[in-house]
Amino acid sequence: MADGQDRWQTLSAWAVMPIAIRTFTGTLRQYLPALVGVSAGIAVIEGLGLRDLLLLGGGLLLAILLYTLVWRRRFRFRVESSGMRVRQGIFQRRELRVQWSRVRNVDIRQPFYLRPLRLVGLVVETVGAGGEELVVDAIQYQAAEAIREKAGLSRGQASDDEGQEEGQGHAPAGDLLHQPSNGALFVHGLVSGQLWLVLAAMGGIFGTFNRPIMNALEDRWERITAAMDLDPDGWFVASAIVGGLSLVMLLFVLSGLISMIRFHGFELRREGGQLRARHGLLETRERSLEGRKLHAITLIQSPLALWFGRCHLIGHQASSAWDASGSSSELSDGKIVIPGLSLDGGRAILAALDPGYATRPQWHGVDDQFRSFWFQRVWLLFLAVVAVLVWLGLAEPPAAAMALVFALLVLPFLLHWLVHRRWRKWGWAEQSDCFFIQSGLFGYKLEIFNIRRIQQLRLQDSPFKRRHGLVDLAVFLADGPRTIPFRPLASASTQANRILYRLESSPDQLL
Incomplete structure (x- = not known):
């Protein structure tokens, strides 16, 4: 051939x-x-x-x-x-x-x-x-x-x-950047959010076949309690708790096993100017990416990953999955996922890709009006929901009325804490040729890219932002946009003009 x-x-x-x-x-x-x-x-x-x-x-x-x-x-x-x-x-x-x-x-x-x-x-x-x-x-x-x-x-x-001697058509070559153990891949499945994918799949199956499943469980429960002469109501609560905990443990184990199967034998190598990732048990995948087509790196830590001190990286390639409105479809095939990393391992890979990616820059936050904007709107939305419930008469039962009163007393403090935490997580930094954007709520997300990768800059506002002299700075790369919200108009305009001048005057802009 x-x-x-x-x-x-x-x-x-x-x-x-x-x-x-x-x-x-x-x-x-x-x-x-x-x-x-x-x-x-x-x-x-x-x-x-x-x-x-x-x-x-x-x-x-x-x-x-x-x-x-x-x-x-x-x-x-x-x-x-x-x-x-x-x-x-x-x-x-x-x-x-x-x-x-x-x-x-x-x-x-x-x-x-x-x-x-x-x-x-x-x-x-x-x-x-x-x-x-x-x-x-x-x-x-x-x-x-x-x-x-x-x-x-x-x-x-x-x-x-x-390659043919290997039987799978590939012989390792190049510098090995990352090769996680099976234990690291299992932990990646636990902490990377795959649990929710498993739960969604099982929820869809249960939602379709819940009637025969529930009928079979009720029939089996009645037989067990009758044979052992037990109180059905008392033992049902204890069994439900044990069953719920067992189901959660099963979901975690399934998430870890799915990760081990998906990323089995994972290897990330650098061969000259290329990155090559190879993994998979049921289907071995080998992806190649030229370094010049790697437009951004994202470091992600879920809440559990933060607790375990783990993370994973996603390398973004050029994609047409976004348009001028800034919409984007998250196509996994346009990315390279690097799983099973400790924080030190993640920084080591960032340094191997670009020494500037692993630096610790001086962070700048977003404007304090971020908290006022989101707190007011979420609180007004909750009050509107309460008004609809009262109007429909759904808040008349004593238990429902007490629950609403409790929510009205506690929710403002909870919303204020959540919005404040989100505001504290937002940040950006610019150091040498590298641009950094961090965000999160209970987890952490860090996006890094070379300034010369920027293809377009856009200042976006709204009536609220115009009243307070604020804008959102949208940075467009070849794989999609990144946004820094609630920036003062003067500083955002100065930064955008400086970056544009640098791009237009740079003879070696990356494409």
Whole structure:
């Protein structure tokens, strides 16, 4: 294949497996929530017997298999000196062409079922698409590496023969920056917020099937209490507490295990001017990123991570997932996540990427009007909710009335503390070529980027801010905007003009 990359090529017969799995999972994500999310869908599911469900599932799998076979047969790709072309489609043929100059990243992915065959999948991401644009399944690693070399993201000095000896198509090369242990990856799953993703997934499942689950639990509880001659009400409370604690522990363990599976064998290496991250147990992913395309670094600590002294880094690439209004879609495929870090390890990686990133700058806060603005609006919103409850008569029961009175007495102090804490967390700093923005409430978030990465500066205001001579300073990078709120107009304008002058007069501005 590598010898004839200038001609149209077809996919391997083994490409049926990844295409079928991708089609099946995509179908489930698109249609299953819509089906089970409404009462009519649940009624249909409950009305079907086991035989009907098996026939329905078999028909769906057969349709997906036929679709996959036709898709693979009509798929063509061609590698040229200037770019890559793909022809695909069943009922409507499309031809996509990507110039190598537009390529943001070339991913090499290897699911576990392709490892014995020594085949990999290739994903080409571009700046204009904001995500995956070209996907080529089940090709040899040498061919994938040749395509990545044409895109300017080659491995450097490591040979392809060494890669095949590994069995997974890759031999480590370059300077090792980070390689966390399994324990560090497990802790990352506990403290990085993956718990909420697991909880949301389990909540969706329980919300769909809660009726049969609750009926089964109640029936089992009645049998246990009757057999042991126990008081159902008294023991129910104790069992609910124990069950709740056990569920929380289970969720934490699942979060840690998911992190270990996702980032299994994580390695971050620097090869010349490139960063290369490789990880994954069920699907090994290998991402390459040129240093000049790394536009910003974010250090994140959740509340639990602060307690454990852990953090993780996110490297941001150029993306078109934002527009002039400042909206942004958080596309994980446009980022490189570096998990399982201690604070010292995070600073070491920041220093390796750019010595200026690891400095401790002099921080500047945002204006005190931030507290007044948010406290007034949140408090007025709460009072409006109370007024609606009283008007609807929902506050008449004694318990509800006492709860509202307690909230009216306590909530102002709680809101003031929360807004004050948020205000204290906000800060910015400018030191040499580096710009720093920190924020948070119970956790901590630090964004760092080179000033020469800035593409646009914008001063944004509102009626409240205009009355107090304040603006928000929006800093636009290639991957999206960052905002410093409630800045005095004079200092923000002076800083923006100084940065713009520096960018326009600098002969070596980074693109």
